[in-house]
Amino acid sequence: MGDGPKDPHLRKAVETAAKQGKVISAVCHGPAGLVSAELDGKPFVRGKKVTSFSNSEEESVGKEAVVPFLLEDKLLELGAKYEKGKDWSPFVVQDGKLVTGQNPQSSAPLAEKVVSTLEES
Template structure:
C-alpha cells in the first residue's frame, strides 16, 4: 500500500466576475477512487485546511459530471473530506510516496501563488516522490524550482491548453494562461485534441490535459507507484 497526498484548491472566486469556481470534482474523484479501490491510502489537504469548494459546472446535481464525480457526491465519507480536509502544513512529506494535484480554475489563484505549495513540491521532487496533476493542477508547478531551475524545464508535460481556455471564455479572466506559462518555464508541452483524454509521464512527473484525462493520469500514477 502506498500513501498519496492530494493537494486541492480552496479558492472559490472566478476573479472579479462574481462567478464561482473551485475544484473540478471529477479530477479529484476519479484518481481518489482509483487509488482507494486499489488499496492505497489517500489524504486530501488544502492550504490552512480550508474547505474545498466544487466548481458549479462540475457538480453532479447540476451537470453531467462523470461517473466518478457522481459516486463521490453520493459518498458521505468522501463528501465530508471537502468540508474538513487536512491542513497541508501539518503533513509529514516523508510518509508519502506521491503527491497529486487535481485541477479546477481555483488552482491558478491559490496553489500557483503559494510559496508553501512550491516548497513542498520542490522537497517532494528532491526526495524522489512521484508528482502528478491534471488540467489546471499543473498550475501548482509554476513556482516550483529544483536547484535554482523550474521543475518543469525540459520535461514533457500536459495541461489545460490555451485553446481549451478560449473555449471556456475565461482567457481574459484567469491570472495567466497555463499552457503559455509552462512553455515560458521551458516545459516540453504535449497536447492532444481539445477535451479528449491525454496524459504524459516523464519519469516521476505525470500530467494530464483536461478533466477527461483524469482516469489516464490515475492509471499512470498507479503504474508509477507499482
C-alpha cells in the same frame, strides 16, 4: 490558478517531493501549482514533458481573460516541453515521476498512470 502558483507551502511540497524522487501529478489547471517550484535554482518544469489545460480549451470556454495567465503559455515560458492532445479528449504525459493530464477527461487515465508508476517504484 490564482492561489497555487503563489502558495509557498505548495511550492515547498513540490520541491521536497521532487528532491525525494516521489511521484508528482497534476491534471487540468493543477499544473499551475508546479510553476513556482524550482529544482537546483531552475524552474522545476524546465526540460520536462508536461501537459495541462490548453490555451485552446481555455478559449473555448471563454475564460482566457479571467485566468491570471494561460497555463500552456506559462509552462512553455518556463522551458517545459509542453504537449497536448485533442481538445476535451483524455491526454496524459509522463516524464519520469512527473505525470500530468490535459483536462478533466484525463483524470482516470492519469490516475492509472500514477498507480503504475508507483508500482514500478
